[in-house]
Amino acid sequence: MEMDDMGGMDMGGGGDFMTMPECYATDDAFLQSLALCIHQRCPNDPNEYNLKDWQIEKWWAMNVVGSAAVQPDPKESYAEALAKVTTLPTETLVAGDALNRTMLVSIEDYQPNWNANTIFEHIEILHERYGLVVFLSGVVIPVGFSLLRFLPFPGRWVTLFNAWIIDPPAIGRHHKVPILWGLTNMPTRGQALFIAYLTIVNLLLCATGYSSRQPNGWWLNDRDREILTYVTNRTGVLSFANIPLLILYAGRNNVLLWLTNWSHDTFMLLHRYVAGIATLQAIVHSLIYLYIYNVDGEHSSESKLPYWYWGAIATIGMSILLPMSILPLRRMLYEAFLLWHIAVSVLVVVGCYLHIYDRFGHQWGYEVWIYVAIAVWVFDRLLRVGRFVRAGLRYAKVTIIDDDYVRVDIEGVGGNGHAYLYFPTLTWRVWENHPFSVASTILNTSREASASKANVKPLMADVEKDGGISTAGVAFSSDDSSNGELDEHQPQPPKLAMTFLLRTRGGLTSSLRSQCRIPVLVEPGYGHPSDLSDYPTLICVAGGVGITTVLPLLRSHPGRTKLLWGMRTPSLAEAMETQLAGVEKQVFVGKRMNVRNELERELGASPVVGNDCAVAVVVSGPDGMADDVRNAVCEIARRKKGLKVKLVEDSFSW
Incomplete structure (x- = not known):
């Protein structure tokens, strides 16, 4: 029997004879x-x-x-x-x-091997502990910080904390508007703080916790090689630990969305940053081992082994995903981006698993991180399937509003927030789906629709008196204290339905314009509206179809509400006339809304807003509008003494 070292890990490729x-x-x-x-x-x-x-x-x-x-x-x-x-x-x-x-x-043989085995076991334990720190802190910290909202801090303190620390862009005045030649988005200060934590903790855990014991039976009188091997193993383990975290952040059914008050937009931003960290760790892991085997003259033989090329495939795949996920590509080729992003991600996960299995089998448990990642992904996918199976196959009625917008009504299914719609007969890519905000869960009857049309003309006639809607653009206000002719009609029982307003930008949404009635699968129940019942005053700022996001809040809020709505053409106002009956509103048609002036009027000078009146400001609209509202609210909150205000941004993140 040939004796090999016992109890440790053979760090080489296994070309020597091994005892069975x-x-x-x-x-x-x-x-x-x-x-x-x-x-x-x-x-x-x-x-x-x-x-x-x-x-x-x-x-x-x-x-x-x-x-x-x-x-x-x-x-x-x-x-x-x-x-x-x-x-x-x-x-x-x-x-x-x-x-x-x-x-x-002999003691000369025993001591070096005892040193090698014990220090290696100690370092391996640290690898796994540090991996748990990375993963668990990425899960627990968002939950912990979200629980702070239940503590009875003075409202003014919370307003100032958010206005200075949480809500503003980390640098400059842009958050939703892309920066760096349109390649990415600037995080808010709150997001930047957590991103900084994730970056620093990963860096520290990659760089600390190493020690050496010499003489060492594996690295005899070579302390540098010993430490270098520990470093490359650490970066590999931490990269693995980040994989389930980044998959969790990207999921529609991310449990952290249920446990925290953080938005899906925030978690998607964190997903991209954690993916970058995991990729850098994988690259460092691969490059150090490449250096070690080149120095030892073993690269030519080692690189032919399955574990080596599967690890290389995983690292290369992660490295490709980063530049191919930049914002311009996501926006221009969204459907294609999702398809190849998922395909390459699956290849990366398979490569990671086979890299470990072909090298160590199930000996050291590194593959557990891959099991966790797969479990997180499968959990999300099963819930997605469960949602649209529960809703069943429905039919969508498509109504053209104007050249830019269509209305989609889906009877027999309800839900708040937003839903993902699949149109399996519209394209051969039956897996394609898009998120849309639910404007209403009650379908108007024919009598109500007729009454609505009767009310549109007088309203728009008032608009035209103020300057004409097709050229300079107009703004008009209404408190709609009475419903006019609606009170004279006896409506039929309402029907449960989802109503969506879609802007046709090309691709799938553009194809809808040629349809009248089309089969649809609905995946509802995402992004429930924020609970703003503690705020007596609600101000909603919407742009275009952003009205669909704020409409449920306007209709359910128990206190005073005010809508500031900007749109390119009056067709949307006509389409939403019935739903907005009774809502105090100011509508801007065909011109840019001066968000700062309007919010200054509502927050900075209105006598309604005082020390005892908290205000919630919700914005849903184009990137520029969202940033304008964010900056205006933060600046007014810092300046106006006694103001208690909460900012809520609801938008889709590419």
């Missing part, structure tokens, strides 16, 4: 020599090891044969093997010689 586990489990010379070595070197000394017999037996059963998840048991216990050593041997094992009888192990 079955041989370790049954060979008398090995078992008796090992039992004698333990008896001599690991005494029951309270000042040193203080090992109990049961501890030795436990180690013996788990580690004598190796550390694989599936392996044979040793044919006898430690006590049984030791009892067979009736005569103390006089020969000492020489490294590399065959072990065919019971022999002693």
